[in-house]
Amino acid sequence: MTFAIQFLIDVLSLGGAYALMALGLVIVYGILRLVNFAYGELIMVAGYTLFLISGSPLPWLVMAAVAVLMAVVAGIATDYIAFRPVRAKSVTAVLITSFAFSTLLQNAALLFISPRPRVIPLPDLFSRTVEIGGAITPMRNIVTIVAAVVLLALFALLMRRTVLGIAMRAAATNFTMARMLGVPANLIISSAFAISGFIAGVVGLLWMGRIGTVVPGIGLEPLLVAFIATIIGGMRSLTGAVIGGFVLAFIDTSLNYTLPQELLKFRDAFTFSLVILILLWRPEGLMRGPASGQRT
């Protein structure tokens, strides 16, 4: 029983983080059908903001809010710098500019801050542990689960009940038609990037709470996780991305418990081979998204 609870908490907290990571990537992909390779760097931006203002006397929550805000700003900047100028020209060009933008941000952190890990401030809450049904688990896992549930609920509300959310869903289904009906394309795309940045900022805080430091390459793992999760769940379906995140967390946690140490090293190779297989079997992912329209 204790083991079951332990396993469940592990899956849910890891899955919550993974689901959010995937959601942040897919919100942009769904509308533009373009992968944002600089997505991981939004998490990095949040981390370094937190590091840079760590000397200030502000309470932690304010600092965290500033960090998330900077991730939102970085998300919108990604749109303006890497996507908007080349969006209409070619798919390959956008993929390359976003890859270049990611390299740019990473190396800016290397050059202007440091290649070495930097400690970020965390509230005491993150280092405490708690006992639930006999299983001892770090408090931050519970925080992650709660944050994921709240954010996912808010996100669902936004997408279903607000004009912005409905317009975004319309744009994801048929971009040209949505534009003809008066949905402002650039505003919708920028909002998608802003939401992507917001999610990346929050998930970044939770993710970095596990290690307590930030390095220039911190964004790679969340980016890879988001890739796998979105592909498992369906590249264009928001629900699919969330499910994909939890499925991936389940697979990872199970492999962690069952694989011998010798093979555990190859875990990434296994999961990525799984991605390739799923893409071959169902290029649309496990969950089909809305019927596809033409991209601008």
Added chain:
Amino acid sequence: MKHNLITFCVLGGLILLAVVASQLVGIRLYDRVATNLCISLTLVLGLQVFMGNSGILSFAHMGFMGVGAYASAVLTIPAQMKGMALPDLYPFLQGVQLSPYVAMAVSGLVAAMVAAIVSYPLMRLSDAAAVITSFALLVVLYTVMTHWSALTNGPRTLFGVPKATDVYLAALVALLALLAAIAFKESRTGKLLRASRDDERAAAAIGARIPQLRWRAFILAALFTGIGGALWGHFITSFSPRAFYLKETFLILSMLVIGGANTVTGAVVGTFLVTAAYESLRGLEGVLNEAKVTNEPVIGLTEIVLALAMMAILVLRPGGLFPTREVGALLARRLRRQEESG
């Protein structure tokens, strides 16, 4: 046909000129730069064969460079060194010690074979799905290289690879790669593949078997890349899996994109430009580090400048410096116009 010959002569002449100039100056640094330039040319031309003709962005090529480098290393490290360099090597490979030149060719074939097997099912995918799978493939290859200790010494540096690459060998391979890239572009497969790049449905409608065509280009690209990796391995003599990951992918990609992925000319010119920029920026970083401008070491400046250049090129000239026509065609056209007017 004539302008392809002109293209080959102009670009080949450019390579020879760079090599001869580096030797005439007689500074060791320039020798190293010229060798690196030729190795990069081999890699970039390999990538161009696939990306330029199929129009699909591929991140996986650095992985095949790693396959080539490790294959050649395993085949050439002297038997008495192997106990130290690769303590867990499989017994049947322990006695193997080929000449580096044979091993380079063999490792190109190994990389091509690995590519043929893993990429066969992937070639059905287009657009973003193809890009993500190639990214996934890079991660898989990197993970395998980092952890297959028996063959690669794990994440640690593999040392003791015999030095066999000099600037002449590298230039020869680069010239062969150039020839093959032009020949492939003008072959039936290359032409059909470019038709599929410009309009997938129309090409399929006239009977082009697109996955099959892409597969051939991918294998040829992996062959070049594998040989390029082996050349690099025998030049640098010690390396770790980290040499075949995102940073290097970015560098090779910037060379191809700045020059223009669709043309062989673009690939060659881009490699020259980026190599020049890269070496001078690295030099600048070195100077700044010695002058101790800041307490922290200056790193990343090169990548920042390259990333900005790449983005600027893609915004201003999405096709790169040579978007559609090869240099031979451009020259031939100019010549014809002069004849007409004169």
